[in-house]
Amino acid sequence: MRFFVTNKRAGKNPASLLALAIALATGTAVSMVAAAEPAYAQKKKKKKEEEPKAEYSKEFIAAYQPLQEIVNAEGNDTTGAAALIPGLLALTNSADEKMVAGNAIYNIGIKSDDRSRQLDGMKLMLSSGKVQADQVGRFNFISYQLANSAGDFPTARNYLQAAIDANFTTTNVTADSMRIAMSESYFSEGNNKGGLDYLSQAIAQRKAAGLAVDESWYRRGLSVAYNNQIQPDVYDFVIGWIEDYSSQDNWRDAINIARNLGTFSQPEMLDLMRLGYRLDTFSGKQEYIEYVDAADPRRLPKEVETVIENGYATGRASRDDIFLADSLSTAKSRIASDRADLPALERDARSSSAGLRTVVAAGDAFLSYGQPAKASEFYAKSLTIPGVDTAQVLTRLGIAQADTGDYGAAQETFAKVEGKRAAIARLWAAYAAEKAAPPAPSVVPASPAAPASVAADAAS
Numbered sequence: 001m002r003f004f005v006t007n008k009r010a011g012k013n014p015a016s017l018l019a020l021a022i023a024l025a026t027g028t029a030v031s032m033v034a035a036a037e038p039a040y041a042q043k044k045k046k047k048k049e050e051e052p053k054a055e056y057s058k059e060f061i062a063a064y065q066p067l068q069e070i071v072n073a074e075g076n077d078t079t080g081a082a083a084l085i086p087g088l089l090a091l092t093n094s095a096d097e098k099m100v101a102g103n104a105i106y107n108i109g110i111k112s113d114d115r116s117r118q119l120d121g122m123k124l125m126l127s128s129g130k131v132q133a134d135q136v137g138r139f140n141f142i143s144y145q146l147a148n149s150a151g152d153f154p155t156a157r158n159y160l161q162a163a164i165d166a167n168f169t170t171t172n173v174t175a176d177s178m179r180i181a182m183s184e185s186y187f188s189e190g191n192n193k194g195g196l197d198y199l200s201q202a203i204a205q206r207k208a209a210g211l212a213v214d215e216s217w218y219r220r221g222l223s224v225a226y227n228n229q230i231q232p233d234v235y236d237f238v239i240g241w242i243e244d245y246s247s248q249d250n251w252r253d254a255i256n257i258a259r260n261l262g263t264f265s266q267p268e269m270l271d272l273m274r275l276g277y278r279l280d281t282f283s284g285k286q287e288y289i290e291y292v293d294a295a296d297p298r299r300l301p302k303e304v305e306t307v308i309e310n311g312y313a314t315g316r317a318s319r320d321d322i323f324l325a326d327s328l329s330t331a332k333s334r335i336a337s338d339r340a341d342l343p344a345l346e347r348d349a350r351s352s353s354a355g356l357r358t359v360v361a362a363g364d365a366f367l368s369y370g371q372p373a374k375a376s377e378f379y380a381k382s383l384t385i386p387g388v389d390t391a392q393v394l395t396r397l398g399i400a401q402a403d404t405g406d407y408g409a410a411q412e413t414f415a416k417v418e419g420k421r422a423a424i425a426r427l428w429a430a431y432a433a434e435k436a437a438p439p440a441p442s443v444v445p446a447s448p449a450a451p452a453s454v455a456a457d458a459a460s
Helices: 058-072 081-090 095-112 115-128 133-149 153-165 175-188 192-208 215-227 233-244 248-261 266-278 285-295 301-314 322-350 356-368 372-382 390-403 407-414 419-436
Strands: 021-023 029-031
Touching (some): 058 095, 095 115, 115 133, 133 153, 133 175, 153 175, 175 192, 192 215, 192 233, 215 233, 215 248, 233 419, 248 419, 266 390, 266 419, 301 322, 322 356, 372 390
Antiparallel strands (some): 021 029
């Protein structure tokens, strides 16, 4: 909806021209500040204590009056206005002249539905310094809307920031919604990184002030970063999101994002799927297949058996899936001999002359059999041996520490992981942080118990 003022008695009512109602995109309207009309500003004041006389030159008044008549005429006919504006601008010098000239140009833009003209008028009025202090934010917000609709995003952001700085709000426009609009401005011009950076800063500011962050902020940043594969930004939003809005569904999405974005090898995928299993996020047989494929029933038979049996018990994996059935058969055939080898493996790994492969294998075996304390011991030892895959061992050391309940140490360990595994480690660190200080049950469902492979029977 557009608003403009019709004044049948323009020559007799000096303030009416500037009582202009501006329609905001928010659906609200406000009247602009009234100011002395140039034709009347030259009259002498009756009292010395009245406000200072507005400053208009005779030349300005002569150029202004024809445009004034077009503005005040009935209807939307603005014929001739475009030809008059350059001459008026050439004679516009004082702050008062800028204010009324800008007002007239804006009004012409309203009548002609010319947003570019409206913005020109707004720019002139704001540059005059005559806009009332309580209206500066509103004028800047309108200017932002006009520049934004024209695709001039840098200019639009300048005006929007000025509106934010002036604490402008309405019933439908809040400070938070304007910050979202700021990030959307960057996205609209294709500057996705700029928009993500702005949104990240806005989130950090709210958190620093002890204020809640709306979930839509995380989801918007996550959507843009994911669709454009902007890393590590996508994980910044993922971690913030699951920290503030932890749920089984959100965790599932977070893990799937990592699965889809990462080009992970089997060892890396194994540790990601281990996290999903501990959080009980598996929704169908595909997750079980990926877990089993990464674990390999020949290497980690007990862990594979536990995972497949969980899939069968929950109904998420069907017994007629050939891959899972064959893997379970292979795993069961190897568990007895695998367990029998554990004491010797433990002895050899503790030897001062133990090689890297033996020590890491001991850590992997005991982690798989649900003995995380021993796994931690061997992973820590392997980190002192030359040639170790530091990122992999640190990841698994952190998992073992989390499984023992030492969540603080786990977070410190995960923070040291670099390279491709960094994303996986960040998710694990968030899991450890959540386990260390779980949110209220009414907000976040209790995490499922660790899988049987992590809660081993000591007798076994």
